[in-house]
Amino acid sequence: MSFDFSPAWISIKVTVIATIIIFFLGLAIAWPMSNYNGKWKGVIDSILTLPLVLPPTVAGFGILLLIGKRGPIGQFxxxxxxNIIFSWYAAVIAAIVVAFPLMYKTTMGAFEQIDTNIISAARTLGASEWKVFWQVVVPLARPGIAAATALSFARCLGEFGATLMVAGSIPGKTETIPIAIYFATQGGQMDVAMIWVAIIFAISLTVLVINNYWNSYKKKGRYGVGG
Structure with missing residues (x-):
């Protein structure tokens, strides 16, 4: 049986690029939001987390309105x-939209747990806001940020509904592992579907296990706990 591994390479490419973008975007938005206490915080927070509760097809439709041929981004x-629509770029955008709330909410929660006295002390010692963020805030929130990144990676890898709407299922171009599983099942190719299920299960589990062991290792190093 000949087996086409292109969905794996497409999924990895889309997931890695989307996760990198989500990582920096999540940090850039979560930090100011964790310090913002204005009356619009609830509204802004709801908008940022909305894709987390919306059906993927609804999120995909919204993306389609923006990047389609008649959408503002698509026309630009x-x-x-x-041409963004029905390309792997569209798959990246879909992954970013649906996975961003996980990065944002988890990271913001980690930021809010930091002792503000430590941050104030760093500022008193003359550290710039840039240094305070990267040398104080991020290291202190590292476990939460790592967990958020791992969850976002897994969510990007498993994205199906929005991706199918904006990127389609073009073999060798936009067909990711979840889409390959769906169409293999629809076509009665259960053996192929099982292979892809095993692959995506292994990748997701590996990422989560590495994240857990890394956090455990950092925690032992921080408190000087022996092995």
Whole structure:
């Protein structure tokens, strides 16, 4: 039986790129939101986390309105000869939209647990806001950030509904592992579907196990606990 591994490479490419973008985007938004106590915080927070509770098809439809040929982003990109819809770029955008809330909420929770006295002390000693964030805040929130990144990676890897709507299922181009599983099942190719299920299960489990062991190792190093 010939087996096409292209969905694996596409999924890994889309997931890695989306996770990197989500990582920095999540940090950039979660930190100011953790310090913002204005009257609009509840509304802004709800908007940022909305994709977490929306059906993936609804999120995909919203993305389609933006990056489609008649959408504002789609029309702008067409000026440069770039067609986003039904490309792996669209799959990356879909993954970012649906996985971002996990990164944002988990990271913001980690930021809110930091002792503000430590941050105030760093500022008193003359550290710039940039140094305070990267050398004080991020290291203290590292376990939460790592967990958020791992969850976002797993969510990007397993994204199906929104991806299918905006990227389609083009073999060798936009067909990710979840989409390959769906169409293999629909076509009665249960053996192929089982292989892809095993692969995505192994990848997701590996990422989560590595994250847990890494956090455990850092915690032992922090408190000087022997093995």
């Amino acid at each position: 990109s067409s000026l440069f000869g770039v």
